[in-house]
Amino acid sequence: MKDGPDIARIANLIGDPGRANMLAALMSGKALTAGELASEAGIRGQTASGHLTRLEEGGLIQRDRQGRHHYFRLADGDVAQVLEALMGLAAKNGQLRTRTGPRDPELRHARVCYNHLAGNLGVLLYDGLKARGVLVGEGDDIALSDAGRAEMAALGIDLSAKSRSPECKSCLDWSARRSHLAGRLGRGILDHMFAQGWASRPEGTRIVRFTGLGEAAFRKAFNF
Amino acid sequence: MKDGPDIARIANLIGDPGRANMLAALMSGKALTAGELASEAGIRGQTASGHLTRLEEGGLIQRDRQGRHHYFRLADGDVAQVLEALMGLAAKNGQLRTRTGPRDPELRHARVCYNHLAGNLGVLLYDGLKARGVLVGEGDDIALSDAGRAEMAALGIDLSAKSRSPECKSCLDWSARRSHLAGRLGRGILDHMFAQGWASRPEGTRIVRFTGLGEAAFRKAFNF
DNA sequence: TGAATGGTTCGGCACAGGCCGAACTATGCT
DNA sequence: AGCATAGTTCGGCCTGTGCCGAACCATTCA
Structure with a gap:
C-alpha cells in the first residue's frame, strides 16, 4: 500500500463527466477556448472555469491567454x-x-x-x-x-x-x-x-x- | 462531444482513493481477499465490499469465490x-x-x-x-x-x-x-x-x- | 449443532463537490 | 468613454457518495 505515485488524484480529475468531455474534445488536438469547452461539456461557463483551473493545476492541460480568450490544449502527448x-x-x-x-x-x-x-x-x-x-x-x-x-x-x-x-x-x-x-x-x-x-x-x-x-x-x- | 467511449465512468472508478489503493495492491499480480484489500486501503470491510462490487461491475477486477473467501484480481492485462x-x-x-x-x-x-x-x-x-x-x-x-x-x-x-x-x-x-x-x-x-x-x-x-x-x-x- | 470468521446488506450520517445565478474583472470594439 | 463579450470569483443549493455500526448470510471447524 502506498506504493508508487498517487493515481487517484489524476483519475479523479478525469473521472468527472464534465471534465472528461472537455478532455475528449481536446483530443482533437485543437486548442479550444473556455466557452467552447463549456458548451462541449454541456455546462455553464462558471462551472467550466472551475474545472479548467483544476485540470490545469493537475497538469493535464495547458492554458494560453490570448487577449480576452483563454485557449486550452492537452498538456502533453502522454x-x-x-x-x-x-x-x-x-x-x-x-x-x-x-x-x-x-x-x-x-x-x-x-x-x-x-x-x-x-x-x-x-x-x-x-x-x-x-x-x-x-x-x-x-x-x-x-x-x-x-x-x-x-x-x-x-x-x-x-x-x-x-x-x-x-x-x-x-x-x-x-x-x-x-x-x-x-x-x-x-x-x-x-x-x-x-x-x-x-x-x-x-x-x-x-x-x-x-x-x-x-x-x-x-x-x-x-x-x- | 460524445465522441468515443465513455471514459469518465472508468476513470471515476479509479479516481477514489480507496479503490485506487486496492487496484494498486492488485498490481502485485496476486489475488487478494476482500479483507486484505480493505486493510490495504485503510477502510472497513463493509466499505471495501461496496467498492469491490462496483469495480467488478465496471469490469476492472474479477472475483473468485473459494469457500468463504472472495479472491480478487485485475480483470485483465489491459x-x-x-x-x-x-x-x-x-x-x-x-x-x-x-x-x-x-x-x-x-x-x-x-x-x-x-x-x-x-x-x-x-x-x-x-x-x-x-x-x-x-x-x-x-x-x-x-x-x-x-x-x-x-x-x-x-x-x-x-x-x-x-x-x-x-x-x-x-x-x-x-x-x-x-x-x-x-x-x-x-x-x-x-x-x-x-x-x-x-x-x-x-x-x-x-x-x-x-x-x-x-x-x-x-x-x-x-x-x- | 453451535461458535468463529469472512463478506455482504441496510440505514443513516456527514462531507465533498458539481452546478448555477449574480456580481466582478479584463479585453476588445466603436 | 461606453458597450459588448470572455472568463473568473463568490455564495448558496443540493445531490452523490464514502463511511461506518449493526444486523444478516455463508462457510468452516470443533
Missing part, C-alpha cells in the same frame, strides 16, 4: 495516450456510451488523436512505413531511417524540431488495439494530409473525412 | 497497463504521493507489474532480449524467434497457453518510461526467477528483491 488507453478499456467493457452514434464507424476508420492520425488508417500507415523500412526500430524506440527521412522530406513533411517531443513515437489505438504513429512525424503527416486537401475535419468532431480521391492519393503518396 | 500509464502521469506531474517512502528506489529498480517484471531491470531485460534476437518484431507486435523459443525452453520457462493472453506483449513502464516485457513469456520469466530463488517479494509490496547472487545469476541466464 496525457493523450492515457486518454486513448482509457477509451480502450471503456470500449471493451461497458458499451460505447449510451447510444452509439452513426459517426462511430467513421471514427474507427480515421480520426485525429491529439495531433496525429489514428484509427484503422493510422494503423495501416504505421505498419506500411515499417514494412518499407521508412521507420526502423522496435518497441517504443522507433526512428526514421536515413532513406525514410529523405522520403519524408521529398514529400514536404515538416519535421522542424520546434517542440520538445520526440520525432517518432508509437501510440496505442483504442479502436484497433494496435500502435499508430505519433510524435513530430505523426503530426507532420497529418498536417500534410490537410494541406494537400486529401481530407477535412467535420466541425466539432475528431473524424478525419477524406475527399473523393483523397484517401487513394494519401495511400499512394505513402505507399501503403 | 487494466494493468492503464494503471501503469496513470502512474506514469502521476509521477511526472504531482510529486510521488505525500511522502515518498524509502522503498521508492527499490520499486524503480525491480518490481512486479501485474504478472511480469517491471522497473529498470525489466527494461534492460527487454532490450537485451531484442538485441540478441530472442525477441523479434516491432512496435507492439513482438514475438519469439525460433532460436529464442528454443532458448527459453532450454531454460525451463513455462509458456503453456492456458491463458488467452498473447505470448509476448510490451508494456509501458511508469518509472523508466520505456517498454518492458509482458504476456505469457513475461509471466513465465518472472515465475522462473522466483522458482530459481534469485529473488523474493517482501510481503505486501510490489518490490522484487534479489538475493545476494540472484541478480547476477538472473542477468547471466538471460545474458543481458
Whole structure:
C-alpha cells in the first residue's frame, strides 16, 4: 500500500463527466477556448472555469491567454495516450456510451488523436512505413531511417524540431488495439494530409473525412 | 462531444482513493481477499465490499469465490497497463504521493507489474532480449524467434497457453518510461526467477528483491 | 449443532463537490 | 468613454457518495 505515485488524484480529475468531455474534445488536438469547452461539456461557463483551473493545476492541460480568450490544449502527448488507453478499456467493457452514434464507424476508420492520425488508417500507415523500412526500430524506440527521412522530406513533411517531443513515437489505438504513429512525424503527416486537401475535419468532431480521391492519393503518396 | 467511449465512468472508478489503493495492491499480480484489500486501503470491510462490487461491475477486477473467501484480481492485462500509464502521469506531474517512502528506489529498480517484471531491470531485460534476437518484431507486435523459443525452453520457462493472453506483449513502464516485457513469456520469466530463488517479494509490496547472487545469476541466464 | 470468521446488506450520517445565478474583472470594439 | 463579450470569483443549493455500526448470510471447524 502506498506504493508508487498517487493515481487517484489524476483519475479523479478525469473521472468527472464534465471534465472528461472537455478532455475528449481536446483530443482533437485543437486548442479550444473556455466557452467552447463549456458548451462541449454541456455546462455553464462558471462551472467550466472551475474545472479548467483544476485540470490545469493537475497538469493535464495547458492554458494560453490570448487577449480576452483563454485557449486550452492537452498538456502533453502522454496525457493523450492515457486518454486513448482509457477509451480502450471503456470500449471493451461497458458499451460505447449510451447510444452509439452513426459517426462511430467513421471514427474507427480515421480520426485525429491529439495531433496525429489514428484509427484503422493510422494503423495501416504505421505498419506500411515499417514494412518499407521508412521507420526502423522496435518497441517504443522507433526512428526514421536515413532513406525514410529523405522520403519524408521529398514529400514536404515538416519535421522542424520546434517542440520538445520526440520525432517518432508509437501510440496505442483504442479502436484497433494496435500502435499508430505519433510524435513530430505523426503530426507532420497529418498536417500534410490537410494541406494537400486529401481530407477535412467535420466541425466539432475528431473524424478525419477524406475527399473523393483523397484517401487513394494519401495511400499512394505513402505507399501503403 | 460524445465522441468515443465513455471514459469518465472508468476513470471515476479509479479516481477514489480507496479503490485506487486496492487496484494498486492488485498490481502485485496476486489475488487478494476482500479483507486484505480493505486493510490495504485503510477502510472497513463493509466499505471495501461496496467498492469491490462496483469495480467488478465496471469490469476492472474479477472475483473468485473459494469457500468463504472472495479472491480478487485485475480483470485483465489491459487494466494493468492503464494503471501503469496513470502512474506514469502521476509521477511526472504531482510529486510521488505525500511522502515518498524509502522503498521508492527499490520499486524503480525491480518490481512486479501485474504478472511480469517491471522497473529498470525489466527494461534492460527487454532490450537485451531484442538485441540478441530472442525477441523479434516491432512496435507492439513482438514475438519469439525460433532460436529464442528454443532458448527459453532450454531454460525451463513455462509458456503453456492456458491463458488467452498473447505470448509476448510490451508494456509501458511508469518509472523508466520505456517498454518492458509482458504476456505469457513475461509471466513465465518472472515465475522462473522466483522458482530459481534469485529473488523474493517482501510481503505486501510490489518490490522484487534479489538475493545476494540472484541478480547476477538472473542477468547471466538471460545474458543481458 | 453451535461458535468463529469472512463478506455482504441496510440505514443513516456527514462531507465533498458539481452546478448555477449574480456580481466582478479584463479585453476588445466603436 | 461606453458597450459588448470572455472568463473568473463568490455564495448558496443540493445531490452523490464514502463511511461506518449493526444486523444478516455463508462457510468452516470443533
